[in-house]
Amino acid sequence: LQRVKNDLESMLSTVMLQNEHLEEDLKREQQWYKEQEDILHTLNNMEEDTENQVGQPSVTRYFYKLQSKMLKLQEHKEELLNALSEILENYFPHPVSPKKENSSVKPTVELITLHEILEILVNKLISIPHEPYITINDSFWPPYIEMLLRFGIALRHPEDPKRIRLEAFHQ
Missing domain, CATH: 1.20.5 (Single alpha-helices involved in coiled-coils or other helix-helix interfaces)
Structure with a gap:
Protein backbone atom coordinates (compact mmCIF):
# COMPACT_ATOMS: atom_id res chain seq x y z
CA LEU A 1 0.00 0.00 0.00
CA GLN A 56 -11.52 57.57 -55.70
CA PRO A 57 -8.91 55.76 -57.80
CA SER A 58 -7.38 57.94 -60.46
CA VAL A 59 -8.33 57.71 -64.10
CA THR A 60 -4.72 57.14 -65.11
CA ARG A 61 -4.51 54.04 -62.93
CA TYR A 62 -7.60 52.64 -64.64
CA PHE A 63 -6.14 53.56 -68.00
CA TYR A 64 -2.86 51.75 -67.30
CA LYS A 65 -4.67 48.67 -65.99
CA LEU A 66 -6.87 48.60 -69.07
CA GLN A 67 -3.87 49.13 -71.32
CA SER A 68 -1.99 46.26 -69.70
CA LYS A 69 -5.01 43.98 -70.08
CA MET A 70 -5.28 44.95 -73.74
CA LEU A 71 -1.61 44.11 -74.31
CA LYS A 72 -2.05 40.72 -72.63
CA LEU A 73 -5.10 40.00 -74.79
CA GLN A 74 -3.21 41.05 -77.91
CA GLU A 75 -0.31 38.73 -77.03
CA HIS A 76 -2.73 35.88 -76.34
CA LYS A 77 -4.48 36.51 -79.66
CA GLU A 78 -1.14 36.40 -81.49
CA GLU A 79 -0.19 33.13 -79.79
CA LEU A 80 -3.52 31.59 -80.76
CA LEU A 81 -3.22 32.79 -84.35
CA ASN A 82 0.30 31.36 -84.62
CA ALA A 83 -0.84 27.98 -83.29
CA LEU A 84 -3.82 28.07 -85.64
CA SER A 85 -1.63 28.89 -88.63
CA GLU A 86 0.62 25.90 -87.92
CA ILE A 87 -2.38 23.56 -87.79
CA LEU A 88 -3.93 25.05 -90.91
CA GLU A 89 -0.68 24.84 -92.88
CA ASN A 90 -0.43 21.13 -92.10
CA TYR A 91 -4.04 20.09 -92.67
CA PHE A 92 -5.55 22.71 -95.01
CA PRO A 93 -3.14 23.52 -97.85
CA HIS A 94 -3.47 26.55 -100.09
CA PRO A 95 -6.37 26.02 -102.52
CA VAL A 96 -5.27 25.52 -106.09
CA SER A 97 -7.59 26.17 -108.98
CA PRO A 98 -7.99 23.16 -111.27
CA LYS A 99 -5.72 23.66 -114.28
CA LYS A 100 -6.68 22.67 -117.72
CA GLU A 101 -3.79 21.23 -119.67
CA ASN A 102 -4.45 23.24 -122.81
CA SER A 103 -5.37 26.44 -121.02
CA SER A 104 -2.72 29.11 -120.71
CA VAL A 105 -5.14 31.54 -119.08
CA LYS A 106 -4.23 32.43 -115.53
CA PRO A 107 -7.00 32.50 -112.96
CA THR A 108 -8.43 35.99 -112.54
CA VAL A 109 -8.66 35.76 -108.76
CA GLU A 110 -6.02 34.58 -106.31
CA LEU A 111 -7.67 32.26 -103.78
CA ILE A 112 -6.90 32.96 -100.14
CA THR A 113 -6.03 30.31 -97.57
CA LEU A 114 -8.26 29.13 -94.76
CA HIS A 115 -5.85 30.78 -92.34
CA GLU A 116 -6.36 34.14 -94.05
CA ILE A 117 -10.15 33.68 -94.02
CA LEU A 118 -10.14 32.91 -90.30
CA GLU A 119 -7.78 35.78 -89.57
CA ILE A 120 -10.07 38.20 -91.42
CA LEU A 121 -13.06 36.87 -89.47
CA VAL A 122 -11.28 37.10 -86.10
CA ASN A 123 -9.97 40.60 -86.77
CA LYS A 124 -13.40 41.76 -87.86
CA LEU A 125 -15.03 40.27 -84.75
CA ILE A 126 -12.47 41.91 -82.46
CA SER A 127 -12.26 45.29 -84.17
CA ILE A 128 -15.97 45.78 -84.91
CA PRO A 129 -17.94 43.48 -82.58
CA HIS A 130 -21.27 45.15 -83.38
CA GLU A 131 -20.86 44.49 -87.14
CA PRO A 132 -18.58 41.45 -87.55
CA TYR A 133 -19.79 40.37 -91.00
CA ILE A 134 -17.46 40.14 -94.00
CA THR A 135 -18.56 39.94 -97.61
CA ILE A 136 -17.63 36.78 -99.47
CA ASN A 137 -16.04 37.43 -102.86
CA ASP A 138 -14.45 35.25 -105.53
CA SER A 139 -11.14 35.04 -103.64
CA PHE A 140 -12.80 32.92 -100.93
CA TRP A 141 -12.64 29.25 -101.88
CA PRO A 142 -16.23 27.91 -101.62
CA PRO A 143 -15.31 24.56 -100.00
CA TYR A 144 -13.61 26.42 -97.14
CA ILE A 145 -16.63 28.67 -96.63
CA GLU A 146 -18.96 25.67 -96.72
CA MET A 147 -16.80 23.83 -94.17
CA LEU A 148 -16.83 26.82 -91.79
CA LEU A 149 -20.60 27.08 -92.08
CA ARG A 150 -21.28 23.35 -91.66
CA PHE A 151 -19.14 23.02 -88.55
CA GLY A 152 -20.69 26.10 -86.93
CA ILE A 153 -17.50 28.13 -86.97
CA ALA A 154 -19.08 30.82 -89.14
CA LEU A 155 -22.66 32.02 -89.57
CA ARG A 156 -24.39 33.57 -92.57
CA HIS A 157 -26.01 36.97 -92.34
CA PRO A 158 -29.78 36.52 -91.93
CA GLU A 159 -30.58 38.87 -94.82
CA ASP A 160 -27.52 38.68 -97.09
CA PRO A 161 -26.17 35.18 -97.89
CA LYS A 162 -22.96 36.70 -99.30
CA ARG A 163 -21.93 37.85 -95.81
CA ILE A 164 -20.61 35.67 -92.99
CA ARG A 165 -19.26 36.22 -89.51
CA LEU A 166 -17.30 34.20 -86.98
CA GLU A 167 -19.44 32.50 -84.34
CA ALA A 168 -18.94 34.41 -81.08
CA PHE A 169 -17.80 31.49 -78.91
CA HIS A 170 -16.72 33.83 -76.11
CA GLN A 171 -20.29 34.99 -75.38
Missing part, protein backbone atom coordinates in the same frame (compact mmCIF):
# COMPACT_ATOMS: atom_id res chain seq x y z
CA GLN A 2 2.87 2.31 0.82
CA ARG A 3 4.38 1.59 -2.58
CA VAL A 4 1.12 2.43 -4.35
CA LYS A 5 0.94 5.67 -2.35
CA ASN A 6 4.51 6.63 -3.40
CA ASP A 7 3.76 5.79 -7.03
CA LEU A 8 0.61 7.90 -6.94
CA GLU A 9 2.46 10.83 -5.34
CA SER A 10 5.18 10.69 -7.98
CA MET A 11 2.54 10.50 -10.69
CA LEU A 12 0.74 13.46 -9.10
CA SER A 13 3.93 15.53 -9.10
CA THR A 14 4.58 14.59 -12.74
CA VAL A 15 1.04 15.52 -13.76
CA MET A 16 1.26 18.80 -11.83
CA LEU A 17 4.56 19.63 -13.54
CA GLN A 18 3.03 18.86 -16.95
CA ASN A 19 0.03 20.97 -16.00
CA GLU A 20 2.31 23.91 -15.16
CA HIS A 21 4.08 23.56 -18.52
CA LEU A 22 0.73 23.45 -20.30
CA GLU A 23 -0.46 26.55 -18.43
CA GLU A 24 2.73 28.39 -19.44
CA ASP A 25 2.21 27.30 -23.06
CA LEU A 26 -1.40 28.46 -22.89
CA LYS A 27 -0.35 31.87 -21.56
CA ARG A 28 2.23 32.24 -24.35
CA GLU A 29 -0.35 31.24 -27.00
CA GLN A 30 -2.89 33.67 -25.57
CA GLN A 31 -0.29 36.44 -25.58
CA TRP A 32 0.64 35.61 -29.19
CA TYR A 33 -3.05 35.58 -30.17
CA LYS A 34 -3.61 38.99 -28.55
CA GLU A 35 -0.58 40.41 -30.40
CA GLN A 36 -1.90 39.04 -33.70
CA GLU A 37 -5.31 40.61 -33.06
CA ASP A 38 -3.63 43.94 -32.29
CA ILE A 39 -1.60 43.74 -35.50
CA LEU A 40 -4.73 42.90 -37.52
CA HIS A 41 -6.62 45.78 -35.95
CA THR A 42 -3.75 48.17 -36.70
CA LEU A 43 -3.53 47.00 -40.32
CA ASN A 44 -7.29 47.39 -40.79
CA ASN A 45 -7.08 50.94 -39.43
CA MET A 46 -4.17 51.72 -41.75
CA GLU A 47 -6.13 50.34 -44.72
CA GLU A 48 -9.15 52.50 -43.88
CA ASP A 49 -6.94 55.57 -43.51
CA THR A 50 -5.27 54.88 -46.84
CA GLU A 51 -8.61 54.40 -48.58
CA ASN A 52 -9.89 57.66 -47.11
CA GLN A 53 -6.77 59.52 -48.22
CA VAL A 54 -6.76 58.11 -51.73
CA GLY A 55 -10.48 58.58 -52.24
